[in-house]
């Protein structure tokens with residue numbers, strides 16, 4: 034599981050560089066996310082554009098990353114492929130996360146837009 | 148335990164109308180806070196100006212209120228009396244919460260100021 | 262992939278004469294990585310038996326949830342467990358059988374798969390418990406039978422009926 | 425407040441001759457509301473024996489933490505428990521004794537009172553475990569003894585030495 038990140042003025046964009054978040058890598062994903070939010074600014078965007086498969090373990094790992102943020106820090110999502118979006122939609126998790134179409138709109142988006 | 152609240156454009160200010168948050172009222176405080184954050188906007192400020200005594204049960208209840216917020220919602224504090232501020236300082240909880248001198252500065256403060 | 266063998270999932274309709282039987286069998290090693298490899302292999306296999314690319318994700322998701330549960334629960338104590346999968350394209354969809362020789366389902370039934378509550382504080386959000394909810398949302402005509410010391414799941418995915 | 429009686433907390437310095445003994449005794453009902461009433465009553469009493477308003481909060485906090493722990497832990501199973509408190513102003517501070525006939529401290533010692541970690545995710549923040557940390561931060565010369573079936577805490581607060 035490889036995560037890369039780019040820092041902007043007040044937002045860190047984390048990109049998953051593999052194409053699946055599943056039971057085999059969920060724990061590693063959680064650990065790396067934890068590190069990148071710990072050291073990140075008040076707003077973190079997870080870009081899932083490369084991910085074309087996410088199972089319920091992967092979903093749980095994303096939720097776990099959300100639960101690991103600091104007070105006042107927010108974790109948002111960007112670039113969900115249709116199959117990933119479907120899992121968020123079916124489980125209603127799309128109501129929990131602010132989801133942007135692309136990382137670019139996320140970066141432009143006001144941090145208090147929700 | 149009585150909490151009152153006033154809603155502004157994008158912030159709800161909750162005021163404790165009693166002068167202590169202690170073991171006798173901690174649970175009730177938690178429940179009422181939960182209700183007021185559930186129904187509140189993305190930013191909630193707890194005005195502790197009337198509180199001149201807070202013990203570790205009261206501190207735990209404030210932390211519990213923080214842990215009960217929705218994704219993207221933030222809970223901030225205002226108007227800590229010296230004795231209350233001391234408890235936050237001794238326990239390092241002042242590093243967890245954004246604390247404003249007064250509810251007014253909290254209302255004026257940008258919501259993404261942290 | 263193993264050599265093909267006779268395939269007639271209980272509950273699946275008899276294959277209509279004149280319709281070409283398109284089937285696939287696979288042994289999946291019951292570990293998280295085995296599941297990953299199995300699912301990736303199945304992508305190509307499913308395309309080969311007529312499943313459209315747009316239909317692959319739901320099949321892959323249901324199989325992932327079933328496989329993960331077998332790895333984590335049914336075969337948790339087993340070192341070299343194997344999951345046997347059969348897939349058959351029929352006019353009323355893709356029939357799938359999944360077999361393992363692990364522990365039976367709790368109470369002899371697959372879980373109800375109720376959606377965990379998500380309108381709760383962030384700290385109370387569920388990190389698991391979505392598996393059987395997703396299976397039941399996406400699979401049809403699901404039956405579970407315990408046969409001797411084997412678990413057998415049979416169900417239908419409403420895919421592969423294209424053209 | 426009960427009638428005063430002879431008062432000499434173990435470990436407290438002998439009262440210096442020529443210094444007026446200022447002491448206070450109170451029975452606190454071992455319930456959350458009893459503690460609330462007891463602490464409020466003590467505010468006035470403490471002022472009366474020479475504690476400055478600015479010094480009251482730390483005394484009240486330490487007593488609250490000790491009382492709450494007795495209510496929650498030592499006397500948890502007792503219906504009509506009573507906590508006996510004695511306070512004596514001396515030149516080196518306010519000596520306080522707290523007695524109850526509840527369960528002894530775990531391992532016969534008061535807790536170490538380490539500060540729980542707070543640089544953790546919001547969801548992992550501690551909601552308790554600060555009581556004995558605060559007591560140990562603010563109280564001096566604290567001793568605990570189990571006498572028969574009674575718990576006795578004696579300690580000094582660095583207040584009341586004003587003028």
Ligand SMILES: Nc1ncnc2c1ncn2[C@@H]1O[C@H](COP(=O)(O)OP(=O)(O)O)[C@@H](O)[C@H]1O
Pocket residue numbers: 089330331334335364365366367372374389390391392393394
């Ligand atoms: N194949 C199986 N064999 C035995 N028990 C299972 C199996 N699948 C599911 N279970 C049980 O049903 C529960 C719910 O499963 P699921 O909905 O996938 O959620 P999760 O696996 O995330 O807990 C599991 O926790 C487990 O106790």
Ligand SMILES: Nc1ncnc2c1ncn2[C@@H]1O[C@H](COP(=O)(O)OP(=O)(O)O)[C@@H](O)[C@H]1O
Pocket residue numbers: 203493494497498527528529530535537552553554555556557
């Ligand atoms: N007076 C007491 N009698 C018995 N056990 C006690 C007493 N005070 C504290 N303890 C034990 O020490 C632990 C730590 O106490 P404290 O620091 O006040 O945290 P909390 O009460 O919030 O857990 C308690 O959970 C309890 O197990």
